[in-house]
Amino acid sequence: MIDRVKHVSLLAVAAATVWPTTAVHAQDNGDAVQEDTPGGLNVIVVTARKREESMQDVPASISALSAEELDKRFDSDVRDFADSSPNIVIDDTQQGPGGVAAVYIRGIGVADVEKSVDPAVGVVFDDIYIGQSSGSLLRAIDIDRVEVLRGPQGTLFGRNATGGVINIARSRPTYDLSGKARLTYGRFDSWKIEGVASTGLTDNLAIKLSAAYEKSDGYIYNAFYDQPGQRSEFYALSGTLLFEPVDNLAIQLSYDHQKTEQDPPQLLAINRSTDLFCVVYNQCSPAPGVPTSGDRYVSISDGRLEKNATFKLDMAIGKATYEIGSDMQVDYIFGWLKTDEEINQDFDAAPLTLYHTDRPARWRQTTNELRLTKGGAGPLTFVLGGYHWDSRYTINLKNYIGFAGPPLLTSAQDVTQTNKSWAIYGEADYEIVDRLTLTLGARYTKDKKSSIVNDLPIFIYGTSVEQNPIATLPGAISMATPVRESWSKFTPRVSLRYEFTDDVMAYALWSRGYRGGGFNGRPSTIGAATIPYDPETLDNYEAGFKAELANGLVRLNGAVFLMKYDDMQQDLDVPAPGTSTGRENRTINASSAELKGFELDLTALPFDGFTLRGNLGYLDAEYKDFVGDIFSTGTPVDATFLDIRRAPKWTWSLGGTYETDIGENATAWVTGDIHYIGAHEITFLNNPNLRNDGQYLIDASINVRFDRTTVSLFGKNLADEDGWTIGYDVQGIWSYGAPRPRRTWGVALTQTF
Template sequence: MHYQSKHKLGTLALLLGLSPAVSAQEADGSAQGGLEEIVVTAQKREENLQNVPLAVSAVTASTFDRYASSDIADLSGAVPNVFIGEPTPGGSSIISFAIRGIQYAENEKTIEPPIGVVIDGVFSGTAQGGLLQTFDLERVEVLRGPQGTLFGKNTTGGAINAIRTRPTGRFGARIAATYGTFDRRELRAVVNFPIFDGVLAGKGAFFYEHMDGIRNIAFPGRRDGDRRYWSASGTLLFTPTSSFEALLTYDHVKDRSQSTPVLNIYQAGPTTLPTDPPIVVQGETPCRIFGFCPPLDYEASRINGSGIAHNNLDAVTLNARLDLTDDIKLVSVTGWRKAQENIVTDFDASELLIFQTLRPNDSFEQFSQELRLEGTVGDRVNFVAGGFYYRGHYDSLISRIQDIGYIRGNPALIGVYSQFFPTSPITGMTNVDHVAKSYAAFAQVDIEFFDGLTLTLGGRYTHDRKKILYELLNPDGTVVGPAQGALVPQSVLTSESWSKFTPRLALRYQFTADTQAYVSFTRGYNAGGYSGRAPDVSTVGPYNPETVDSYEIGLKTELLDRSLRLNIAAFRNNYNDKQEEVSRATTVPPYFGTTITNASSARIQGIEIEATAVPTAGLTATASFGYLDAKYRNFIGNISGLGVTDNSSLKLRRAPQFTMTTSIDYNFVAAGGEINLGARYRLIDETELLVTNDPAGHVEAGGYLDASFGYEREVGDVTWGIKFYGRNLTDTIRKSNTTRIGGFINFITVNRGREVGAELSLKF
């Protein structure tokens, strides 16, 4: 079941030996053979992918459809130096992800992601909803490296730019139904229709997903982690004249899934962490003191409560474009999103009621407005300039159930859930009300000095302001104070602001119509902030912004009469004031806890190779290879609660040294229709999930094999299709998330095992 790292070198040799080597960016060969042009908007305007002087991969809808991918998690390993984990325990659509070693695995909405998720031009302010559904996507662009100018808000790692399909103005539909392992049932539908011919067109989209979780061995007959999700959207495209258009979309999501189940990895004995000097962490309390050490089963849970991860989301997006002249246009992007969550998670991962959290009403609302002017001046100048405003509001009341006896290792206190309120099962609550505002002005200009040589100059000035009300409350709603052992009352209202200028400089030379090289420098910026999950008022923050200075050199070329595309990039990132989780003294018992501060700096460098080959009509071969060398330059701090150590030799989290993929896709005409055969293998190297590099967070290398067989036939005006798919046929199960709670307990989440199924579809 588990892939062993000894196979890595053999797989690497196989990949590098392929003549049609690499590309995560999909391009189907045309009927005459050769590569199709890929158009992206990575610089806020439509361009040929091969002309963009930065590392970007475009994954089309056909790639996701081929392997029955319902969300973007399949980008993990399929795009160089991109790592995406399964959903976190905080919600079924909250993912952990990393680009070029800059990672995010956080469901706390006061902490903004360093990797931007952008949907139809709108920046998503939290990781909630980051596991994008693919059923109505035209393509997903993965921008690797900081995007400090055009996508500038909090994109030190990169951006995932998702573009959905537009109304066609003609009546038509795409409908698909899927059934597979884990009782997977999906229904997807997209319907286009005209309203006023040439003036107003509409589109409706619907997605439903049902999928069982894993079995529970402590409570036979029960399963945990079920998915129950549906979403619907409506889009209007208004084009009264050739010089103006407005695209309005409303989305509604109702997620009634269970929490991602967590699994115990109890440790009876001590663990030595690779710090300087080494730190010895004692085994987990239930196992070490009470002898409660149930065996770990990657395919079964033991939790006493299945938990819930319910979410209602409403969103409105308005994209408008006005052509001021033939060469200059004004673009407006307006976005509003509101989510209400109800989350209950059994974090002790056992059949005992030891540690649970309840978030009955997590509310998040955001509004953003971008206005930009873009166009050309003469034949040699392209420009984009504009302004950006963002406001996000988050409030939450988090309740905790903690069995004091197990946590403190005192049998006499088992079942006494609150020392101060013995009749209440709630041991404490955290109330958070957080507001974030961001303002920015940005500009980028491309100047072609002479044929083939283009200089890019860009910059963004960003001003962020954040305010938080943070309170620790007793079960009766009163503020924790000296009566509960706190040194000061646990209520604080505070605010802070930061400003930063982030430049971009790139030089591109077009050697031939099919070959270009570029060099670039970009600075990325991730705003400072507050931690709504801090243990007390003294550790809420603020922490300061982190920055990444990125140097990149790349080559993009198409060879052999455009039958082979080869893109290579090498980069070095200097990561400064890195925001890390460290332990600090607190003003409440037990007088220490984990918070976020600017504790380290790092150097991350690597190489990325992508290629696509179309050796003959209908046959497309792709592969990719990413190499990452990520190291701390300076990291001195208390990361375990047992004292300050030099942690500079530790490995960065979610920064696997190798990511690779290879795939074959073959289309041919037979049996009165078209047959598609596809196979893909993704390999992700070993990595760490915990900042301490605790063995509990070590993930072995793993490979994933996917395959599909599809048949389509046109009958009248309708194209019918059937597809059989296999996902993770190697049955590789790896840790996706690991959490250690104060030496008391470790728990993990894992990905699903092997899946097979079938899909029926029609389109007209």
């Protein structure tokens, strides 16, 4: 495998040396996200620093997909963007409705369904940060660009962007009538209908409307019920108004409504011979790494399958931009997000009720951001801003436990948490001398969180039916008032950029990020409910280069980095005697860690009509100081021998698109990509039965466009890799996991106007 990676690296270096250097200049066009360079690659304009600029001018590690590139892909949601960037892993944890994202950049991320656990990688949608993992697997037909920002983004994006940011932007409404519609049919009886249209209503008022409907039987079969086990339906409606009453003022308002109705995700039990579920209930894995069902795509769960899991999302965004002269502007951005979800899920993954949960949850967030930006060609450019965050989260959890007593025991817990936060930030570029630019940035953040937890009575039933309890016990946690805690953090950034030519530059930077502190979201004891954990911080030392070569035919970017973690938050499963399950999950500041590596990004036009894409990432991630009771024995041990989760040593992608005219007003193109994710751990304790080997994810499509109509045949995961996307250990009792989506193919008909 190392030899293969070395070969890819040599190809990238060769591409950088065989073509001579030339200039690529970006034009100043606020509405564009890419611009054509005659005979060369498109200039990609990004907003990674909250102002529009060429990706090649940004002194940081960024990968981006433009509207043109996205138009040729068949992305379902955020997961499909992982192949556009090195050192990134994105999965659906299958632990809740609507998609629960596990996004890891450079080995840093979170794979937890609880909304009390802040993300470590920020997902930003139309300038609005999504503050929870549920609903972060965003999908939309009119995505205009995707930017993957690697490394801590604490200055401009604030807390919970420790690993980086995935920045997604949609298209603006247009005054000319335009639009696109697509009908897709794929394997597993999957249908998707989506469309977007935009037009002007008056000379200064434009509207954009989009809608989508998707249904599928899913790729998991339920043998217990003898039917598809992962059926789903998805609906989405969106509307955007753009009002420009005067030349220097633009007001944009949008509203989105989405709803998912689905069967609860089908988890699989991977139980060792010593686990309780194997010893007592005969739910044993037939071989290491093989689920109790015998097949990674066959479930034997007895959980309900009536599309009883729902996820609703409503989001309102308001933006106002006022231009002050030719190079300064003021932006105000308002965001409101509400999600409501319900799910009754079988976590034991057995044909018995051993551990099921009912998890209705509600999330609300409101954000306000005001910023002043100065661009232009002067020696000084900057962005200054203020930010306010307000969120509230409530869950009414109910556990159905069949392994802790008579046939059935139920326990319920109500949790409400709030978070109020404000920040001021700024970042400025100053050209010290010709071609040498200093960047200074800083952010000060103040967080205040509260939590209240109350257990309801525990009922014990003599049968597996939830009626006529034979005994009742009091809950372990009773709180009359919330507990509160506050934290503040200063996150600076310093970088130097030197332009050797108009096309080649190098940079060095130091940046700091942090993830907020908080309260445990599923405690079993009063101590875990009331004692907060502290923020974690990450310092990133990075040096890189960006080059446009061969008359604009080659773009090669690279970086090396060293990241040092302090107070790293870890989730530990520990004993909780006297509680309903006898265990609880706690978040503690348990460790420090060091992550280092390098990244390369290549795009080239070797010959007319062919675009070559490639990236390569290397990551060495290890704990440096970690002492904890990881084995639940009551005795802390040195845990630095563990590997950090979702931190593959190697990741790379190699692909290309060949496009040619096949007649008058007719074009055809073929595209294909191989995305490699190296071997990595999925579980905290490195359970070998849930370890992933290296995976080759292969996607391809054949497309023909006649005037404005495109017919496409596509395939995804053509190698049929079945690696785990989630794994969790309940020590000594059972373990569960879920596999990545199976090989699929389909046909799509796209119409533009």
